[in-house]
Amino acid sequence: MDLGPLLEQIGDARIVKADSLVIAEHFKKQPSPERAGRFILDREKQYGDTVLAFYKLA
Numbered sequence: 215m216d217l218g219p220l221l222e223q224i225g226d227a228r229i230v231k232a233d234s235l236v237i238a239e240h241f242k243k244q245p246s247p248e249r250a251g252r253f254i255l256d257r258e259k260q261y262g263d264t265v266l267a268f269y270k271l272a
Contacts, residue, residue, distance in 0.1 A: 217244075221269060222251030236269040 217238050230236060236253060240246070246267035248255050253269040260266075 215240075217267070218247045218250040221247070221253045225250070225252035225271070230271060232271055234271070238267045238269065240265055240267065 217240060221236065221238065224230060224236060235256070238246070242260055242263050242265050244265075246255055246258055246265065249272065250269070252271050254272040256268045256270045258265055258267050
């Protein structure tokens with residue numbers, strides 16, 4: 215599943231406060247989008263085959 219559209223939907227719903235983090239978990243071979251809607255990639259952590267991508271509001 216592509217994270218971009220999902221993050222865009224979350225951003226459009228305006229349910230995230232300005233200082234919040236959205237954390238998306240995905241398979242390591244799937245790239246984390248640098249930007250998705252109102253979100254920008256803050257950092258990533260890899261654990262085995264799993265990546266946690268941390269997003270902040272841009």
